[in-house]
Amino acid sequence: MVAEKPVVMFSKSKCCMCHTIKTLISSFGANLTVYELDELSNGLQLEKALLASGRRPSVPAVFIGQELIGGANEIMTLHLEGRLIPLLKKAKAIWL
Numbered sequence: 001m002v003a004e005k006p007v008v009m010f011s012k013s014k015c016c017m018c019h020t021i022k023t024l025i026s027s028f029g030a031n032l033t034v035y036e037l038d039e040l041s042n043g044l045q046l047e048k049a050l051l052a053s054g055r056r057p058s059v060p061a062v063f064i065g066q067e068l069i070g071g072a073n074e075i076m077t078l079h080l081e082g083r084l085i086p087l088l089k090k091a092k093a094i095w096l
Helices: 016-027 043-052 072-080 084-090
Strands: 007-011 032-036 061-064 067-070
Touching: 007 016, 007 043, 016 032, 016 072, 032 043, 067 072, 072 084
Parallel strands: 007 032
Antiparallel strands: 007 061, 061 067
């Protein structure tokens, strides 16, 4: 699900932290693909896979350049350190 997409986020439609991270990444004009686990027929299976990979909580889970970057804390830390935009550029999610 993350192959050939520059930024993929696993989310839940009513999660406030998910909304915050979606808004942040989208504000840079990034090409963001979002999978809302609570709206997918296989969402529970995907959430279990995220939990099995060590994601606690399971969402938001952000992949940039097909690499699991992490959740809200990791994305916000990258942003505050000025490393999020270069990462998005490297993954070709943004061009400016």
